Amino acid sequence: MKRFLSFVMTFVLVLSAFVGCSKPTSNQSQDINQQGELKPEEGATIVVWESQGAEGDFIKYAAQEFEKRYGIKVKFEPVESTQTVNKLQQDGPAGVGADIIAAPHDQLGKMVAAGLIQPNHNPERFKKDFLESAVQGVTYEGEVYGYPIGIETYALFYNKDIIKQPPKTFEEIIEFAKKYNNPKEKKYALMWNVGDPYYSYSFLSAFGGYVFGNNGTNKDDIGLNNEGAIEGAKYFKSLRNIYDVKQKDANYQFMSGQFENNKAAMIINGPWAVAGYKKAKVNFGVAPLPTMNGKQPISFSGVRGLYLSSFTKYPNAAKLFLDFVTSDEMLLKRFEMTGQIPPVKSLMDKPEIKDDPIVAGFMAQAQYSTPMPSIPQMSLVWEPLGAAFSAIWDGKMEPKEALDKAVQTIKDAIATQK
Structure with missing residues (x-):
């Protein structure tokens, strides 16, 4: 019941004004460049598994913008988000898995138990700037693992x-x-x-x-x-x-x-x-x-998130992409492309979100939902x-x-x- 009430309260407060967005930082200070960003590995190329359709189109868009800014190639491979965990379990140890996968939060316990994913590299940013229910959804036994990109029911x-x-x-x-x-x-x-x-x-x-x-x-x-x-x-x-x-x-x-x-x-x-x-x-x-x-x-209700593979050869580049793709700018673009509610406090007062009747319909159901x-x-x-x-x-x-x-x-x- 507590988790249910937490989810309800989040959506009740969702139209309140929230401000402030901290710049992503890394816990690994030795891997930070002069701009305060992670230094990607030389020759890094990132592979992301996400569902085909609007979600995949967003990853492709974000990949193009990321490459323009950082010169790092990001390859989108269509894998249904409900199948990414099983696929990573098979392909990860063989060195042919994705660096980043999308997955529903009900798979989190399984991923952690199998050692498939790494913890979120900057959990304090997400605790501060993202909706509480979204952060809870990607948290397992007190540790934040995922990078939430949408709340859905x-x-x-x-x-x-x-x-x-x-x-x-x-x-x-x-x-x-x-x-x-x-x-x-x-x-x-x-x-x-x-x-x-x-x-x-x-x-x-x-x-x-x-x-x-x-x-x-x-x-x-x-x-x-x-x-x-x-x-x-x-x-x-x-x-x-x-x-x-x-x-x-x-x-x-x-x-x-x-x-x-x-x-x-x-x-x-x-x-x-x-x-x-x-x-x-x-x-x-x-x-x-x-x-x-x-x-x-x-x-x-579910929290759609991205997760960093334990098998990635380019952890810094992947973390940099995860910071980029969960920025306000990118998640607002994702809402535009997918219609899925971004779990960021500062975006909830944006007219294109708070005045959208479709979003209002889902928020009305959200008060009668329970996290998987x-x-x-x-x-x-x-x-x-x-x-x-x-x-x-x-x-x-x-x-x-x-x-x-x-x-x-x-x-x-x-x-x-x-």
């Missing part, structure tokens, strides 16, 4: 040309679907990636389900099959009546494509999708997730929980049976780590 996107005002309840969506749905034309009132536990977790949380107890830190207290979670899974299953598509087909690509083509009235998605929908000229808004039987869904657990055991949750949602949606298993199986699988996997 998912919310309800709605097509303003189809539905003028966002619904407050799922019951409204169900009623609207009775008139709007046309399966032959693949038109649906609501679509989302039903088999992805990142999104579908909100159905469990609305009724009292949770991943790990004690604010996501107690691996021995799993709440994914408690009474509330089972009730939420039943509600999730009932929505097959308004989105009658098999799980394998009710995926992200189908959902996003139908929204771009004005076939989906509403979808559940995150800020990473904003740039694409604007480019597709969809007339859309963003609002908090509607209630379910009067209960408010709690979405996962970042302990190493979180990596063991996604696959069995996703399998449970898939089995429930396709009618292969009843909610209690599916969730009990998922939790047992998670417990067994945790036991093998001991």
Whole structure:
């Protein structure tokens, strides 16, 4: 609850004026040049792994600007941010991994335990100038590791040309679907990636389900099959009546494509999708997730960060790029390119951020969000929980049976780590 309240308070204060941005410094004074910046290694070339799309486009833009200023080449290689950790675990020891990777914060514990990343080289700058929740998200056991570049949660996107005002309840969506749905034309009132536990977790949380107890830190207290979670899974299953598509087909690509083509009235998605929908000229808004039987869904919140590989051959050059890419100028440009909220205090009062209705929609949902657990055991949750949602949606298993199986699988996997 403390972590949740911390995240809420950060977003409540997010429109307050913050000033001051300290110039990055290094703890390694012997590696500082006369300009107070890190001295890069001779012949350094940096490789960055980040998702393709708007996020990758930003890295490419930052790389060009960095090379202009410092003469150091930065190569962008497209790797989905959810896959970078596993790839670094394989490629890093072989000397062919990236110098810097992007990753969601729930992977932090796993990265630290495996020795894949180095601590943040200037944590005091981030503690001073960045939002507290963002710094907490990239901190593990009291030490700051990551370089936060965005705070994100998912919310309800709605097509303003189809539905003028966002619904407050799922019951409204169900009623609207009775008139709007046309399966032959693949038109649906609501679509989302039903088999992805990142999104579908909100159905469990609305009724009292949770991943790990004690604010996501107690691996021995799993709440994914408690009474509330089972009730939420039943509600999730009932929505097959308004989105009658098999799980394998009710995926992200189908959902996003139908929204771009004005076939989906509403979808559940995150800020990473904003740039694409604007480019597709969809007339859309963003609002908090509607209630379910009067209960408010709690979405996962995440801190998107960059991390310095333990295997880099050019640590100074990589740190210099990390300082550069997390500057106010670059993160404001990233917001412009991706629509993702920059976690910097001094940027929150910028008109292009505080007056943006899309940002306001995500901030409204953020007060009903909880950070994804970042302990190493979180990596063991996604696959069995996703399998449970898939089995429930396709009618292969009843909610209690599916969730009990998922939790047992998670417990067994945790036991093998001991």
